[in-house]
Amino acid sequence: MQKHIRQAIESGVPDSFSFMHPLMRKNYGQWDWHERPRPGVLHHVSLYGDEIWTVRAGTQRQMDTDTIRELCEIADEYADGYVRFTIRSNIEFMLADGSRVASLIDKLLEQGFPVGGTGNAVSMIAHTQGFLHCDIPATDASGVAKSIMDSLHDEFINERMPNRVRLSTSCCQINCGGQADISINIQHTKPPMINHDLVANICERPSVVARCPVAAIRPALVNGKPSLEVDEKKCVCCGACYPPCPPMQINDPEHSKLAIWVGGKNSNARSKPSMQKLVVAGLPNNPPRWPEATAAVKTILQCYKEDARDWERLGEWIDRIGWQRFFDMTGFPFTRFHVDNWSGSRYTLNHSTHIRF
Amino acid sequence: MISDNMKYVRDAEGYIVQPADWDENFARKLAAEEGLELDDNYWSILCFMRGYWQQNNVAPDVRHVTRHLVEAHGYDKKKAKQHLFELFPYGYVKQACKVAGMQRPRAWSTG
Amino acid sequence: MKTQHKTPNLDQLESGPWPSFVTGFKRLAEKNDMMADLLGQLEHSYENKKGYWKGGTISVMGYGGGVIPRFSEVADKFPASAEFHTLRIMPPPGLHYDTDILRKFCDIWDEHGSGLLALHGQSGDMMFQGCSSENVQGAFDAINELGFDMGGAGPSVRTSMSCVGAARCEHSCFNEAVAHRTVMNSFTDDLHRPALPYKFKFKFSGCPNDCMNSVQRADMAVIGTWRDDIQIKQDEVKAFVQTRGRQYTVDNVTSRCPTQCMTLNADDSISIDNRNCVRCMHCINVMTKALSPGKDRGVTILLGGKRTLKIGDLFGTVIVPFKKLETEEDYTGLVELAETIIDFWAENGLEHERCGEMIERIGFATFLEGVGIEAEPAMLAQPRSNSFIRMDTWDEEADKWKQRHAEKAGVK
Numbered sequence: 001m002q003k004h005i006r007q008a009i010e011s012g013v014p015d016s017f018s019f020m021h022p023l024m025r026k027n028y029g030q031w032d033w034h035e036r037p038r039p040g041v042l043h044h045v046s047l048y049g050d051e052i053w054t055v056r057a058g059t060q061r062q063m064d065t066d067t068i069r070e071l072c073e074i075a076d077e078y079a080d081g082y083v084r085f086t087i088r089s090n091i092e093f094m095l096a097d098g099s100r101v102a103s104l105i106d107k108l109l110e111q112g113f114p115v116g117g118t119g120n121a122v123s124m125i126a127h128t129q130g131f132l133h134c135d136i137p138a139t140d141a142s143g144v145a146k147s148i149m150d151s152l153h154d155e156f157i158n159e160r161m162p163n164r165v166r167l168s169t170s171c172c173q174i175n176c177g178g179q180a181d182i183s184i185n186i187q188h189t190k191p192p193m194i195n196h197d198l199v200a201n202i203c204e205r206p207s208v209v210a211r212c213p214v215a216a217i218r219p220a221l222v223n224g225k226p227s228l229e230v231d232e233k234k235c236v237c238c239g240a241c242y243p244p245c246p247p248m249q250i251n252d253p254e255h256s257k258l259a260i261w262v263g264g265k266n267s268n269a270r271s272k273p274s275m276q277k278l279v280v281a282g283l284p285n286n287p288p289r290w291p292e293a294t295a296a297v298k299t300i301l302q303c304y305k306e307d308a309r310d311w312e313r314l315g316e317w318i319d320r321i322g323w324q325r326f327f328d329m330t331g332f333p334f335t336r337f338h339v340d341n342w343s344g345s346r347y348t349l350n351h352s353t354h355i356r357f
Numbered sequence: 358m359i360s361d362n363m364k365y366v367r368d369a370e371g372y373i374v375q376p377a378d379w380d381e382n383f384a385r386k387l388a389a390e391e392g393l394e395l396d397d398n399y400w401s402i403l404c405f406m407r408g409y410w411q412q413n414n415v416a417p418d419v420r421h422v423t424r425h426l427v428e429a430h431g432y433d434k435k436k437a438k439q440h441l442f443e444l445f446p447y448g449y450v451k452q453a454c455k456v457a458g459m460q461r462p463r464a465w466s467t468g
Numbered sequence: 469m470k471t472q473h474k475t476p477n478l479d480q481l482e483s484g485p486w487p488s489f490v491t492g493f494k495r496l497a498e499k500n501d502m503m504a505d506l507l508g509q510l511e512h513s514y515e516n517k518k519g520y521w522k523g524g525t526i527s528v529m530g531y532g533g534g535v536i537p538r539f540s541e542v543a544d545k546f547p548a549s550a551e552f553h554t555l556r557i558m559p560p561p562g563l564h565y566d567t568d569i570l571r572k573f574c575d576i577w578d579e580h581g582s583g584l585l586a587l588h589g590q591s592g593d594m595m596f597q598g599c600s601s602e603n604v605q606g607a608f609d610a611i612n613e614l615g616f617d618m619g620g621a622g623p624s625v626r627t628s629m630s631c632v633g634a635a636r637c638e639h640s641c642f643n644e645a646v647a648h649r650t651v652m653n654s655f656t657d658d659l660h661r662p663a664l665p666y667k668f669k670f671k672f673s674g675c676p677n678d679c680m681n682s683v684q685r686a687d688m689a690v691i692g693t694w695r696d697d698i699q700i701k702q703d704e705v706k707a708f709v710q711t712r713g714r715q716y717t718v719d720n721v722t723s724r725c726p727t728q729c730m731t732l733n734a735d736d737s738i739s740i741d742n743r744n745c746v747r748c749m750h751c752i753n754v755m756t757k758a759l760s761p762g763k764d765r766g767v768t769i770l771l772g773g774k775r776t777l778k779i780g781d782l783f784g785t786v787i788v789p790f791k792k793l794e795t796e797e798d799y800t801g802l803v804e805l806a807e808t809i810i811d812f813w814a815e816n817g818l819e820h821e822r823c824g825e826m827i828e829r830i831g832f833a834t835f836l837e838g839v840g841i842e843a844e845p846a847m848l849a850q851p852r853s854n855s856f857i858r859m860d861t862w863d864e865e866a867d868k869w870k871q872r873h874a875e876k877a878g879v880k
Contacts (some may be wrong), residue, residue: 005529006529006605006609007529008528008529008530008531008608008612008617008618009532009612009613009617010530010617010656010657010660011612011615011617012558012560012615012649012652012653012656012659013558013560013561013617013628013648013649013652013653014559014560014615014616014618015560016560016561016562016564016616016635016645016649017645018566019560019564019565019566019569020562020564020635021564023635024564024635025606025635028634028635029634029640029643031634031636031637031638031640032638032760033638033756033760034637034756035639035756035757044636044637044638052636054636058486058487059487059488059587060486060487060492061586061587061588062489062493062496062586062597063489063492063494063582063584063585063586063587064492064493064496064583064584064585065496065574065578065584065585066492066495066496066583067487067492067575068570068573068574068585068587069571071570072567072571072593073567074571075567076567081566081567081568082564082565082631083564083565083567083570084562084564084565085563085565085587085588085633086563087588087592087629087631087679087681089587089588093634096543098676112487113487114485114486114487125588128590130519131510131513131519131520132510132597132817132832133521133536133538133552133554133597134519134521135519135521135523135538136519137519138517139517140510140513140514142489143478143481143514146481146484146486146488146489146490147481147484147606149486150483150484150485150486151484153484153485153486155526169751173569173776173777174775174776174777175775175781176590176775176777177590178590178681178684178685178775179685179775179781181523198621201716207819207820210818210819210820211778211820213777213778213779238776238777240777240778246522251518251519253516253517256517258810264684266678266681266682266683266684267676267677267678267679267749268676268677268678268746268747268748268749269676269677269748269749269753270724270726270748270750271726273678273683273684273783275684275781275783285517286478287477287514288478288480288481288514289480289481294876309713309719310719311720311724311750311754312718327630332530342780343779343780356519
């Protein structure tokens with residue numbers, strides 16, 4: 001059993017400076033200003049007068065080693081053998097010589113990597129694992145991201161949105177994808193289907209009971225076996241019980257739907273950070289291209305693009321025009337499900353006569 | 358001291374299916390599989406874990422076990438944890454929980 | 469070589485302008501049976517709209533976390549990918565690489581794993597995806613020899629992220645890379661040997677633009693800021709106004725200030741009432757050449773951000789309004805603060821309860837008392853508006869405030 005006896009070297013987070021482009025190392029903390037000469041390109045100037053050009057390209061995130069080697073070859077040819085990645089899986093090549101930017105872009109496009117994602121563009125979707133590697137997914141992640149980015153490609157390679165647009169997807173209601181301007185998330189619509197024969201042998205029942213956010217789960221004897229039962233009137237179908245108790249299957253090919261949330265913002269620019277809000281639900285989980293979810297995202301982006309002012313993030317735009325007009329413009333139905341019943345939700349109601357007519 | 362193989366139902370990864378079926382022979386057998394030799398250091402931990410399970414019907418967190426080591430053996434908190442992971446070099450969930458006859462912990466499947 | 473599975477659904481994800489992960493998978497499948505069957509299982513998922521992985525417990529010698537075990541539930545159909553574990557590996561702060569190290573990773577992963585690498589996961593790890601149980605230790609040993617270490621998983625301190633920061637951004641208000649490493653490498657034991665109530669995430673953003681989304685995703689968010697005046701280059705302001713026009717400047721800079729603290733003067737210069745500036749970054753984002761953060765820089769620390777499970781999404785909220793991060797002592801102070809908070813949470817948190825949820829349960833005032841931090845107005849959006857609280861020690865508390873103020877005045 002114990003044939004490997006090597007002790008790990010607990011080195012922790014490695015030092016970044018040896019992996020950093022020499023110009024970035026030299027000018028560390030000394031940058032003065034920047035501009036964006038074209039979509040996908042940043043030009044930074046340091047207090048020492050040094051200049052660096054960054055070319056940003058989209059990747060598939062889930063990469064085979066040959067794709068990474070291909071990107072390495074490009075980096076060796078154009079970027080002194082250094083790259084970095086953004087939080088949204090875009091790759092960045094840093095150039096000391098601005099005159100080579102155009103040919104690097106040609107090279108990237110030729111190899112199939114779109115150049116963009118800077119400034120007021122739609123950047124790559126922050127996404128999770130889905131069917132590829134998660135143990136509790138109701139849908140895929142890489143495929144959803146690929147489908148939506150295919151249809152938003154023009155908005156990635158151009159900077160023509162009012163402000164930056166950040167997207168995310170999540171394959172269950174834990175929502176690992178995170179807050180974003182537009183978020184495409186799984187929303188289960190039915191309580192878990194319980195396989196009572198398996199519960200006692202697999203699940204620590206008190207832990208599962210404790211996991212439920214609405215106290216809808218209680219221990220029960222079913223067919224003479226210790227199991228768990230769900231008060232379906234209380235259940236919010238979140239799926240929190242599923243990871244600690246796989247026999248409480250929450251995922252359903254038909255009833256696990258997609259919902260779209262908008263207006264999440266982490267930046268402090270202008271307004272304080274904000275959470276995303278529900279816009280539309282009940283969209284089918286429809287691989288391999290998820291056309292209904294893609295269409296809804298495009299509708300929202302179109303209205304935002306046409307109506308928002310420069311620098312307004314999606315949520316700020318809606319705050320200005322009001323939700324009534326947002327629903328009118330997008331044509332999405334407004335339902336009782338948009339009204340929050342969770343604790344603290346009274347603060348989401350309108351306690352004024354401020355109403356747009 | 359060899360336990361009857363048929364007596365304990367185990368899952369695909371070797372965890373006991375019914376913690377109530379656990380006994381000391383089972384612990385010795387599991388420890389041998391993991392390459393561990395059970396001495397008093399181990400038994401102190403295993404007895405605490407079994408006691409916690411008897412009371413709560415759930416496996417204790419690691420921090421509960423280290424707290425036990427602090428209280429029972431006077432270790433400081435850091436030393437207690439170090440001691441625990443020296444005894445179980447592949448980790449608490451993979452080894453301590455298995456030998457102590459806990460169901461396979463699933464709290465950390467994801468997220 | 470294995471016969472390739474038919475993948476009519478996934479094939480449709482090979483067209484279109486965005487780079488296709490499926491094309492890469494197929495390239496791997498030609499030389500790697502594990503990836504051939506992985507494609508088969510993924511297609512099976514697309515057909516049935518169901519996932520087929522279950523978790524497990526796999527780790528490397530000496531550590532208790534960092535490997536995400538995956539066992540297939542349909543291994544009878546796709547035996548070569550029956551085990552498809554992920555190794556989470558911590559990247560350098562700012563996600564910088566040279567091509568030499570990336571190629572070494574590729575070689576290791578072609579030898580020990582599937583050849584599939586995700587750059588990067590949502591926590592900020594390099595995700596080496598697709599490893600058999602048998603190869604996990606060997607793969608880790610090879611990566612570890614290159615100076616890279618396992619990331620976090622389970623109830624532990626998790627892998628951190630920091631923005632590009634000082635390496636290429638003029639907005640940077642502290643040394644993100646050094647802060648990131650100093651803090652994280654003080655918690656390697658808590659990262660590798662899970663023993664906390666739940667996960668704990670640090671994120672480091674160099675300025676209030678918070679490009680790491682730390683306020684919504686980090687238990688402890690360290691965000692750069694400054695205390696003194698915004699630096700103005702009036703000649704660049706004038707150049708900006710002359711190029712873009714006064715109208716544009718009013719509509720997009722001065723009038724967008726959340727506290728209305730900016731004025732565009734008649735001579736095309738700008739005045740800022742810095743006492744009322746909340747460091748939102750908007751004007752600096754628009755006028756990158758003319759405006760920059762002040763010189764007295766440091767960080768604001770927010771605590772308790774997290775996503776939905778279990779009580780709903782929470783923002784991090786201010787626990788330290790301003791802290792310098794320059795001297796060794798400053799960094800030690802940051803690490804000690806994190807230790808105090810994590811210790812308190814490890815003692816008082818319920819199983820599977822994030823730090824922010826614990827604070828919600830016990831109350832922020834109680835939490836502050838527990839970790840020995842005095843309340844300050846900057847921690848709140850507003851003071852309480854309901855009167856249901858017992859306040860018979862008001863005089864003592866008021867004296868504490870007066871004393872703290874006197875001390876502060878004395879220091880100056």
